[in-house]
Amino acid sequence: MANEESYAEAKRRSDEAWDGIEKEPGAYTLLSGDRPTGRLHLGHYFGTVKERVRLQDMGVNTNILIADYQVITDRDTTEHIQDNAYNMVLDYLAVGIDPERSMIFTHSAVPALNQLMLPFLSLVSESELHRNPTVKAEQEASGHALTGLLLTYPVHQACDILFCKAQLVPVGRDQLPHIEQTRNIARRFNERYGRVFPMPVGLLSETPLLPGLDGRKMSKSYGNAIALSMTAEETAKLIKKSKTDSDRHITFDPENRPGVSALITTAATMTGRDPYEIADEIGDGGSGQLKKYVTQVVDDFMAPIRERRAEYAKDMGLVKEIIHEGNRKANAIANETLDEVREAMGMTY
Structure with a gap:
C-alpha cells in the first residue's frame, strides 16, 4: 500500500x-x-x-x-x-x-x-x-x-x-x-x-514523528532516546552530550542541521510552540542555551510522569x-x- x-x-x-x-x-x-x-x-x-x-x-x-x-x-x-x-x-x-x-x-x-x-x-x-x-x-x-x-x-x-x-x-x-x-x-x-x-x-x-536527539529515528539502540523512566539527571546528561554543530546562530533546518533541529523539535513537540519561533528566540545563544532550554522543557513535561511512575513502582504487586x-x-x-x-x-x- x-x-x-x-x-x-x-x-x-x-x-x-x-x-x-x-x-x-x-x-x-x-x-x-x-x-x-x-x-x-x-x-x-x-x-x-x-x-x-x-x-x-x-x-x-x-x-x-x-x-x-x-x-x-x-x-x-x-x-x-x-x-x-x-x-x-x-x-x-x-x-x-x-x-x-x-x-x-x-x-x-x-x-x-x-x-x-x-x-x-x-x-x-x-x-x-x-x-x-x-x-x-x-x-x-x-x-x-x-x-x-x-x-x-x-x-x-x-x-x-x-x-x-x-x-x-x-x-x-x-x-x-x-x-x-x-x-x-x-x-x-x-x-x-x-x-x-x-x-x-x-x-x-x-x-509528526519525534526524532531522536541526533536527528535520526528515536531508538534506544542509537542512544538518542529520552526514556519515560529516566531521571532528571539522566535526561540532562543525555541532552548535554547530544551533537549539534559549530554554527553558534540557532536555526531550524532539519535537513542541514539535524542535531540542532532535533533538539528544537523536542521542545516544540512538548510545548506546542512553533519550531522556527523557538530557534529565533535562542538566536545567537548557541547550542549551550538551546540545550539548557530543552532540558528545562523536558523536566517540566516529565515531572508529573516521573512522580506518578515512582508511586506505582512502590507496588510491583499491583503491576503484576x-x-x-x-x-x-x-x-x-x-x-x-x-x-x-x-x-x-x-x-x-
Missing part, C-alpha cells in the same frame, strides 16, 4: 472512523501495543501512547498488547523480557493508561489468540508475505536473518487485531501495509467461511495483578472468538 491513491483511501477511512468516534466512542474497539525490548521513550509516547490515552478517555474500548512473542521475530534472546514488560506497565500507568478502562495483556499468555495463526496463514500467499515493505525494513534495521516469525509478523498482527474484533488500530503511514494485510485476511475469512470479523481501520494521527487480570480478560475474549472461528469452519467436535 505504497502509492498515493492507496494512502488517500486509507486516510478517507481514518477520517470517517474519527467522525464515528466523536459521535459514539463506546461503539468502537481499539488494539494497540508495543514490543517489550526496552523502556518506552518519548517517541513511543508522542507516536501512539498519547493517542491511546486520549481514545481511552473518550470512551473507546481500549486493548493494549505487550507483544512479547514479537520480540523473538528478530532477536535471539528473551533476557530481561519480564522486567521490560513490568516497566512497560509502569510507563503506561504513569502517562494515564487506566487498567479499569484499558485491557493490558501479553501474547504468550493468550493461547487462543496465537492459534488464529493457523487458519489465517492459509489465507495469505507466500508472495504477499515477502512483499510487505514493513517486514523488509524491520529485517534490514535489525540485521537479523529473516525468521519464519518475522516473515509472518503481519499475520500475527492480524491475530492481535482480530481476536478482539478491533475496528481501530492507531498507526503511522509506514504501518499501513500491516492494516491492509489484516483487512485482506478478515475479508477472505468472511468470504470463505462466513462473517466473523470486522474490517479494521488504520487510525492515522496528525502527530494488572497483567494477570488483563490476561484473564484477553483469554476469555480469545476463546470466544476461536469458538466462533471453529464453528464457521465446521471444526466443532
Whole structure:
C-alpha cells in the first residue's frame, strides 16, 4: 500500500472512523501495543501512547498488547523480557493508561489468540508475505536473518487485531501495509467461511514523528532516546552530550542541521510552540542555551510522569495483578472468538 491513491483511501477511512468516534466512542474497539525490548521513550509516547490515552478517555474500548512473542521475530534472546514488560506497565500507568478502562495483556499468555495463526496463514500467499515493505525494513534495521516469525509478523498482527474484533488500530503511514494485510485476511475469512470479523481501520494521527536527539529515528539502540523512566539527571546528561554543530546562530533546518533541529523539535513537540519561533528566540545563544532550554522543557513535561511512575513502582504487586487480570480478560475474549472461528469452519467436535 505504497502509492498515493492507496494512502488517500486509507486516510478517507481514518477520517470517517474519527467522525464515528466523536459521535459514539463506546461503539468502537481499539488494539494497540508495543514490543517489550526496552523502556518506552518519548517517541513511543508522542507516536501512539498519547493517542491511546486520549481514545481511552473518550470512551473507546481500549486493548493494549505487550507483544512479547514479537520480540523473538528478530532477536535471539528473551533476557530481561519480564522486567521490560513490568516497566512497560509502569510507563503506561504513569502517562494515564487506566487498567479499569484499558485491557493490558501479553501474547504468550493468550493461547487462543496465537492459534488464529493457523487458519489465517492459509489465507495469505507466500508472495504477499515477502512483499510487505514493513517486514523488509524491520529485517534490514535489525540485521537479523529473516525468521519464519518475522516473515509472518503481519499475520500475527492480524491475530492481535482480530481476536478482539478491533475496528481501530492507531498507526503511522509506514504501518499501513500491516492494516491492509489484516483487512485482506478478515475479508477472505468472511468470504470463505462466513462473517466473523470486522474490517479494521488504520487510525492515522496528525502527530509528526519525534526524532531522536541526533536527528535520526528515536531508538534506544542509537542512544538518542529520552526514556519515560529516566531521571532528571539522566535526561540532562543525555541532552548535554547530544551533537549539534559549530554554527553558534540557532536555526531550524532539519535537513542541514539535524542535531540542532532535533533538539528544537523536542521542545516544540512538548510545548506546542512553533519550531522556527523557538530557534529565533535562542538566536545567537548557541547550542549551550538551546540545550539548557530543552532540558528545562523536558523536566517540566516529565515531572508529573516521573512522580506518578515512582508511586506505582512502590507496588510491583499491583503491576503484576494488572497483567494477570488483563490476561484473564484477553483469554476469555480469545476463546470466544476461536469458538466462533471453529464453528464457521465446521471444526466443532
